[in-house]
Amino acid sequence: MTTPPGPSHVSVVGAGAMGAGIAQVAAMAGHPVTLVDAVTGAAEDGVARIIAGLQRLEAKGRIDSARLEAVAQALSTVTHVAELPPSAVVVEAVREDLGVKQQLFAELAAHQPADTILASNTSSLDITAIAEAVPDPARVLGLHFFNPPPVMRLVEVVRGAHTSDTVVTTATELMTAWGKTPVRCASTPGFIVNRVARPFYGEAQRLLMAGVADAATLDEALRRAGFRMGPLELTDLIGQDVNLAVGTSVWEQTDHDPRYEPTAVQRDLVAAGRLGRKTGEGIYRYAADGTMRDAVPDERRLEELVGGPVETDPVARTVAMLVNEAVDLVHRGEATADDVDTAMRLGTNYPRGPLEWGAEIGYAVVAEQLATLDRAFPGGRYRPSPALAARVDL
Structure with missing residues (x-):
């Protein structure tokens, strides 16, 4: 044919x-x-x-x-x-x-x-x-x-x-x-982009629920790391209902893997009709022209978090999880490393592909960060991919 x-x-x-x-x-x-x-x-x-x-x-x-x-x-x-x-x-x-x-x-x-x-x-x-x-x-x-x-x-x-x-x-x-x-x-749950991107949204939502920082501060941390938009403002743009539906689909198709479990904060937003920009309120509140209200980051808190312990560093924690997802996907034979990095750069406008990022940070460092998170938050969400150890020297 x-x-x-x-x-x-x-x-x-x-x-x-x-x-x-x-x-x-x-x-x-x-x-x-x-x-x-x-x-x-x-x-x-x-x-x-x-x-x-x-x-x-x-x-x-x-x-x-x-x-x-x-x-x-x-x-x-x-x-x-x-x-x-x-x-x-x-x-x-x-x-x-x-x-x-x-x-x-x-x-x-x-x-x-x-x-x-x-x-x-x-x-x-x-x-x-x-x-x-x-x-x-x-x-x-x-x-x-x-x-x-x-x-x-x-x-x-x-x-x-x-x-x-x-x-x-x-x-x-x-x-x-x-x-x-x-x-x-x-054809696996979420394919490449919607599977690998889940932690970008989920980690920020979990940090917000834990009271680590306010939404504007968390978003600013990720923007300064090179992401075009912060994860919380991005879910407001996508629509909290739309983002939740995709996340729920991936979670259900992976037999309720804790890596993909939707957060209570997003479920509550959708239940309350706070769907983001299209309804005037989501994580943030919006003026009639779509601009965010009261979205001023706390600079002092930002300095405390970024570069600090991985448990509360929104950048390190998010990137480690993105790398883990990408490594796992390639290890399962669902896509090549080049295709994963290309997909995440073009499909989500990430500043670099997660595998490229992992090599830059060092896979041994990422593996240790995930092990630290897994000890701090047991339950399986932060379990390191078994393939990370094989990539330590790459």
Whole structure:
């Protein structure tokens, strides 16, 4: 099976922000693209949003009128999945519900040619489980784009248990042709980015609950370490409900591993409707223009924490856990070290990849930091990866 980049047809199911964004990427790469959505008129609205966005780019001189016209002509819509034309690849971007996706993939398999690649944009569901609805699961994989798809370079190419090597290779080459940076991984909970990133949010929330420092001080510590945003302000931006849902999914899919257990502070925020910027209050309170109120770090406390004991140092504690997650993932054979570091730099804007960071700090140092945390907070969350010892001299 070979799907050359160029005029081969691409279909997208789901016309929300992600689906429309993926459709735009494919159309701008030169493909005719058909968009469909279960909600009447949503596909047409998606196309209209794409064209409006491109018109804004044209007004800024970033694309010319010929390019805009070519993309507009490439986009079409249908009313039902069964009406999609034969496609080289179909990407679904519907809601994160396994039953809904399985039903959709069964329908796609019934109406698309046998060599059509069927891809899910899921951020957390098991590709192998989604593929159970397809007679030939070898053609099913994940293509996890990041929001917004036209801007974010990263795409996780996710292999299910039955995905063929040819399909993985073809999809990887296609993503490169679309101007993306693909990374390959196995279909495990959270894939690369959403799995490795869990401690970035969780450690800050635990330090906040323990009263180690206020939110603004914790966030400032991580920003000064090179992270673009602090973890607490980032969860407010993402949406506490959205971040909790992903974290809960990873926790449940790992048999309630304590490494991924959601925190009481985040559960309480969601229960209270304090979802972050979109509701005007989350960890922080927000003005009408989205700016944070009362977010002033305590400089004296910041100096006490950073460089101090790992139990209360938000930077050391967070980085040690990120390194541990990355080492474990590579050790399990779920992705390569290069792909993990690339994914975390591009998908989360981390200042460096966690494995690169671990080598810089020294894996022996990280292992000792984790052992210290494991003694201070028993229960399994801070258990060092067994692979860390093997990497001490690397």
